[in-house]
Amino acid sequence: MAGPHSTGSGAAGRRPPVWHDESNGPVVRPYALTGGRTDHQLAEQFDLVALIVTDEQAAAGLAADGDAAEQVPAGSGASQWAPEPEHEMILALCHTPLSVVEIASELELPLGVVRVLLGDLLDRSLIQVRRPAPVAQFPSERVLKEVIDGIRAL
Amino acid sequence: MESVRSDAGPPPGDSALTVKILVAGGFGVGKTTLVSAVSEIRPLRTEEALTEKSIGIDDTTAVQDKTTTTVAMDFGRITLPNGLVLFVFGTPGQDRFWFMWDELAKGALGAVVLVDTRRLADCFASVDYFERRGVPFIIGVNRFEGAARHSPEQVRDALDLPSYVPVIDCDVRDRESAKQVLITLVEHIMRSMSSRRDPGALTH
Numbered sequence: 035m036a037g038p039h040s041t042g043s044g045a046a047g048r049r050p051p052v053w054h055d056e057s058n059g060p061v062v063r064p065y066a067l068t069g070g071r072t073d074h075q076l077a078e079q080f081d082l083v084a085l086i087v088t089d090e091q092a093a094a095g096l097a098a099d100g101d102a103a104e105q106v107p108a109g110s111g112a113s114q115w116a117p118e119p120e121h122e123m124i125l126a127l128c129h130t131p132l133s134v135v136e137i138a139s140e141l142e143l144p145l146g147v148v149r150v151l152l153g154d155l156l157d158r159s160l161i162q163v164r165r166p167a168p169v170a171q172f173p174s175e176r177v178l179k180e181v182i183d184g185i186r187a188l
Numbered sequence: 189m190e191s192v193r194s195d196a197g198p199p200p201g202d203s204a205l206t207v208k209i210l211v212a213g214g215f216g217v218g219k220t221t222l223v224s225a226v227s228e229i230r231p232l233r234t235e236e237a238l239t240e241k242s243i244g245i246d247d248t249t250a251v252q253d254k255t256t257t258t259v260a261m262d263f264g265r266i267t268l269p270n271g272l273v274l275f276v277f278g279t280p281g282q283d284r285f286w287f288m289w290d291e292l293a294k295g296a297l298g299a300v301v302l303v304d305t306r307r308l309a310d311c312f313a314s315v316d317y318f319e320r321r322g323v324p325f326i327i328g329v330n331r332f333e334g335a336a337r338h339s340p341e342q343v344r345d346a347l348d349l350p351s352y353v354p355v356i357d358c359d360v361r362d363r364e365s366a367k368q369v370l371i372t373l374v375e376h377i378m379r380s381m382s383s384r385r386d387p388g389a390l391t392h
Contacts, residue, residue, distance in 0.1 A: 081295065083206040083275050133206060133275065135263060139232040146236060166206045166295055177272065178378045181207075184268030185370050188226065188363070 064147050067120060072146055074153030082145070085131040085164040086124070086152060092160045093125045115158065120151055125160060205272045209373065210292055212279040212318070213302035214310025218330045218360040219278035220262045222302065225366035226276060227264020235260050236288055259288050276370075279314070289317060298324040298377045300369055302360065305329060305338045308346055315347060324380045326354040328369045352379070 065072055080086075099114065120141060127140055138148040155161045211219045224231050236259050259280045266274040280288050293299075301314045311327075318325040329343050338346075340355040349355065354376050359365045 082277075082291065083208055083273075083295075085206060133273075135234050135261075135275070136232065136265075139234040139263075142235075144236050145234060166208075175378055175381070177270075178374055178381075180270045181268060181272065181274065182371050182374050184270070184272070184274075185226070185266070185367050185374070187269070188228075188266065188367055 064144050065150075067118060067143070068147055068150040071150050074150045076153040076156050077146075077149040079156065079163050079165065080134045080149045080152050081166055082135045083133045083166050085133055086128045086137060087131045087162045087164070088125045088128040089160055089162055090129070092158070096125075096158075096160060115154075117154075118151070121155060121160075124148075124151060124155060128161060131164065206275060207272065208275045208277060208292070208296045209370065210277050210279055210296050210299040210323075211302065212299055212311075212314035212325075213330075214304065214307055217302040217304045217307075217310065219302060222300070222328075222360040222366050222369065223262055223264040223276050223278050225360055225363045226266060226370060228267060229265050231262045231264045231278075233260055233262050261288065261292070293317075293321050293323055296323055298326075298373050300328050300373055301325055302328045302330050303343060303347075304332055304335065305343065306332065306335050308343070311347070315349070324373075324377045326356065326369070326373045326376050328356060328358045328360070331357065331359045 096117070120143065123141060124137060127137060132140075134148065134152065135145070137152075138145045141148060143151075152161065152163075156163065211222050213219055220231060261280055262278040264276045266276065268274060277292055279292055299314075299318050301311050301318070303311045315325070315327075317323075327340075327343060327347065327349065329338070329340060340357060344351075344353070344355045347355075354372050356369065356372055358369050360369070
């Protein structure tokens, strides 16, 4: 029974949402956008400074599907994913690679929400993720010297 | 049809050429000022909302205003000529946001702990945290009007820091001074890396 408000993958089999007292309302409000999901199985992928790039081909396909769905509105397409405007905003932003934290800042959404949205997009291969290299093996002395030169030149 | 894709992006590859540096210290010590002084962009702000994941470790009973349920971080970006992108994050000041610190510290190159000598104790938590996590850090003693001057050595003694941790004076409003803080940190990171490869090179 999928529909525009389906919570998509990952909703089933999770523990029921915990409700805190009423005055804690704002705790969950931003998550209305994600159908209440506060976590995504792919969230680990999205380091603060991981770079996200829109997969142009897949995104073009999504746009075409969207047009088709508009022409044939009712009933059909029950299995079709209905992206939120925020999903589309991310795809538009990431034509050039952008870090997770910059996406969150740009959309003015909490990081947790953005990670769920990114998970949705990655599930459908609409984005690619470039994770930062593990710090232990990354910064060679040469690279660090370049960092110092670069800061000096600012 | 013209491509709108910019070719200014980093070179393709499995890993992103992005690194993080953290700026920590007590409330009002100049973290955001330091970030602004070096960033190529107007500092951005991002927020994380407290979810059930973080509520477990967050003592909200101590918080008067329950609507304060987000934690804000300011950050700036420096793109280096070699394509490397350096992110400078100001860490949230309050203890109740430790969950955010773990996220920030993961994979961080190193940290600057800013100190106001009038409120020295404000930096203890940051120093403890980076020592425990093994994140290389330096101390930046920010100059404040009306604050009695303390020499870096006095600050080092007061914080009981080993001799290999750099302690420098700075004025984070001044871009050159802020740059020097970051350069001192990266030089320190280089030294701690070579001592990790050759532990004998460092005397504790």
